[in-house]
Amino acid sequence: MALLPGLTACGNEPGVVLGSKANAEVVTGAEAQCSSGNRPYFGDTHLHTALSPDAGLAGTKLGLDEAYRFARGETVTSNSGQKAALKRPLDFLVVADHSENLGLAQGLEASNPELLKSSLGQELHDMLKAGKGREAFYLLVQWMAKGSEALVSNDAYLTSVWQMNNTVAERYNNPGMFTSLIGYEWTSQPSGGNLHRVVIFRDDKSVTDKILPFSAFDSEDAEDLWNFMAAYEQQTGGRVLAIPHNGNLSSGTMFLPRHQKSGMSIDADYARMRQRFEPLIEVTQAKGTGETHPLLSPEDEFADFNIVDNSNLGGFKPTTPEMFPYEYARAALRRGLKLEQELGVNPFKFGMVGSTDSHSSLPSTAEDGWWGKSPALEPSPERWKDVLIKSSKDASLDLTALQLGASGLAGVWASGNTRTALWDAMARKEVFGTSGTRMTVRMYGGYDYTGADIKAADWAKAACAKGVPMGGDLAAAAEGQVPTFLVQARKDPDGANLDRIQVVKGWLDAAGKTHEQVFDVSWSDADKRPRGANGKVPSVGSSVNEREATYTNDIGATTLTAHWSDPSFDPSQKAFYYVRVMEIPTPTWLAYDRKNFNLHDEMPAKAPYTSQERAYTSPIWYNPS
Numbered sequence: 001m002a003l004l005p006g007l008t009a010c011g012n013e014p015g016v017v018l019g020s021k022a023n024a025e026v027v028t029g030a031e032a033q034c035s036s037g038n039r040p041y042f043g044d045t046h047l048h049t050a051l052s053p054d055a056g057l058a059g060t061k062l063g064l065d066e067a068y069r070f071a072r073g074e075t076v077t078s079n080s081g082q083k084a085a086l087k088r089p090l091d092f093l094v095v096a097d098h099s100e101n102l103g104l105a106q107g108l109e110a111s112n113p114e115l116l117k118s119s120l121g122q123e124l125h126d127m128l129k130a131g132k133g134r135e136a137f138y139l140l141v142q143w144m145a146k147g148s149e150a151l152v153s154n155d156a157y158l159t160s161v162w163q164m165n166n167t168v169a170e171r172y173n174n175p176g177m178f179t180s181l182i183g184y185e186w187t188s189q190p191s192g193g194n195l196h197r198v199v200i201f202r203d204d205k206s207v208t209d210k211i212l213p214f215s216a217f218d219s220e221d222a223e224d225l226w227n228f229m230a231a232y233e234q235q236t237g238g239r240v241l242a243i244p245h246n247g248n249l250s251s252g253t254m255f256l257p258r259h260q261k262s263g264m265s266i267d268a269d270y271a272r273m274r275q276r277f278e279p280l281i282e283v284t285q286a287k288g289t290g291e292t293h294p295l296l297s298p299e300d301e302f303a304d305f306n307i308v309d310n311s312n313l314g315g316f317k318p319t320t321p322e323m324f325p326y327e328y329a330r331a332a333l334r335r336g337l338k339l340e341q342e343l344g345v346n347p348f349k350f351g352m353v354g355s356t357d358s359h360s361s362l363p364s365t366a367e368d369g370w371w372g373k374s375p376a377l378e379p380s381p382e383r384w385k386d387v388l389i390k391s392s393k394d395a396s397l398d399l400t401a402l403q404l405g406a407s408g409l410a411g412v413w414a415s416g417n418t419r420t421a422l423w424d425a426m427a428r429k430e431v432f433g434t435s436g437t438r439m440t441v442r443m444y445g446g447y448d449y450t451g452a453d454i455k456a457a458d459w460a461k462a463a464c465a466k467g468v469p470m471g472g473d474l475a476a477a478a479e480g481q482v483p484t485f486l487v488q489a490r491k492d493p494d495g496a497n498l499d500r501i502q503v504v505k506g507w508l509d510a511a512g513k514t515h516e517q518v519f520d521v522s523w524s525d526a527d528k529r530p531r532g533a534n535g536k537v538p539s540v541g542s543s544v545n546e547r548e549a550t551y552t553n554d555i556g557a558t559t560l561t562a563h564w565s566d567p568s569f570d571p572s573q574k575a576f577y578y579v580r581v582m583e584i585p586t587p588t589w590l591a592y593d594r595k596n597f598n599l600h601d602e603m604p605a606k607a608p609y610t611s612q613e614r615a616y617t618s619p620i621w622y623n624p625s
Helices: 030-034 053-057 064-071 104-109 119-129 133-144 155-172 222-236 268-277 321-326 329-343 419-427 459-466 589-596
Strands: 039-047 092-095 179-186 197-201 240-244 280-285 351-354 387-389 409-414 431-434 440-446 467-469 484-490 498-508 514-523 559-565 575-583 614-617 620-622
Touching: 039 064, 039 179, 039 197, 039 280, 053 104, 053 133, 064 092, 064 155, 104 119, 119 133, 155 179, 179 419, 197 222, 197 419, 222 240, 222 268, 240 268, 240 419, 268 329, 280 329, 280 431, 321 329, 329 498, 329 514, 329 575, 351 614, 409 419, 409 440, 440 459, 440 575, 440 614, 459 467, 459 484, 484 498, 484 514, 484 575, 498 559, 514 559
Parallel strands: 039 092, 092 179, 240 280, 280 351, 351 431
Antiparallel strands: 039 409, 179 197, 197 240, 351 409, 409 431, 431 614, 440 467, 440 484, 484 559, 498 514, 498 575, 575 614, 575 620
């Protein structure tokens, strides 16, 4: 099928076909849970290239080839003309370009007559040709939130772009070395409420070529997306899952217990569909971290991390405290326990990953080597002043560079670096998300663990034989049994030492009310900083020199382990447990920019120049029934 003129401007010309180095033995399916060959793989499940309409309008010139080459560790020329490379390659990548108006910028650049038939297409075209791509991007964001019709609606064109996407993914998929999972983003944002999902296929091009991506122009309702996914599996024999974005820009709609269309309370069928097709959520990315909020977790001293809570996506309306319970993961996990008691099924039974949501084809998370979220946020003395998304209502609702974090990454415990092994691990929730660090963390739950188990050479295999990994379900406790957890965390080999391991517990009491508690279960220099009278572990301290953007690993630990039993366990109460691991404080990308560009007299004194990077595991659930 012919492409729209100008499509090849993305730089997606045929490249070198990579040789296959498939693992000889890759274990997939349920049996992979206890595979002794499981190891952590790091990747990004949420990257945009120039084919995404917002990215293309905002100045992204790099396409699919550059995205994969950069992710594999090759040097590419960035959108701003700089040489760009990762310090360490990723293990896998999902290019998740928006299905809505896929390839729009390239068609406008080529003055495609189909796009110029509408007044909006003509306006965007004229702005782009006048060098006002950012303004065109802002206009597109406002227009998308109104639920308007598609500009790019020619099926032949969309088919050609989608199949090109799949072809390039195949070209770079190198089993055992680097995995390219085929996917896209469904971009529903009614009235600016971010309900976006990344859709990821287990299958190769021979299967994914049979469909066109379902878009928000088809429906803005997630239930319709799930129906599309179910039909895909039934008709092709393939497998597919979706990962909702961080909910902090959703206007309190990401984790509502109501049907999106009717507003009626959700039922068991809804809960089953959501649990089936959305096993994971994106807990952290550049536009904020969605674990919890200080107002939701006032007893959690580390709840105030990378909080972006001033508005929804596009700055259409301010976020209010009443919205927070329906935007953050921990609150949703708690609500899931209550809904499971009412419906028999938990709609919010999800694992957690992080990813970048970069719109520059450059998936990076290193604070001292962050290539930004968009071309305007590539390294420069001016990027800290940038407004990523300008509100049409009120400047206080803008999303600014100072709010952004160099986040995040998806960690997947899989038996091999292949599509099937990685996708299966995601489906069973044996994953963790980080704010960009490559620390590793693993968690198991059971009833028969001892302190010696965590010290064994092949502790994870033995732990799995007696229990379940993160993402799993504990069997109902027999009389006298108490859930016990084994956790191991290792520092990023090129990063900061570890501060502590925490277990976050949520439970449902007999009165139907949910609760939460954060337990410090292992920490560095425990002999030098015992718990205080309030039960809290003292701060690890800080070695950060913000002015020089340096730190030392003189504090913290390289590895932490925990063998912890729940001291408040009630066998009659539903509960979940997940692990949060904290690094020692380190400089942020803003601190490095201030130092590298000598901006000490220009940048604001109270910007976030120090933070504690962290990781979140998928939960383990306990259900007495």
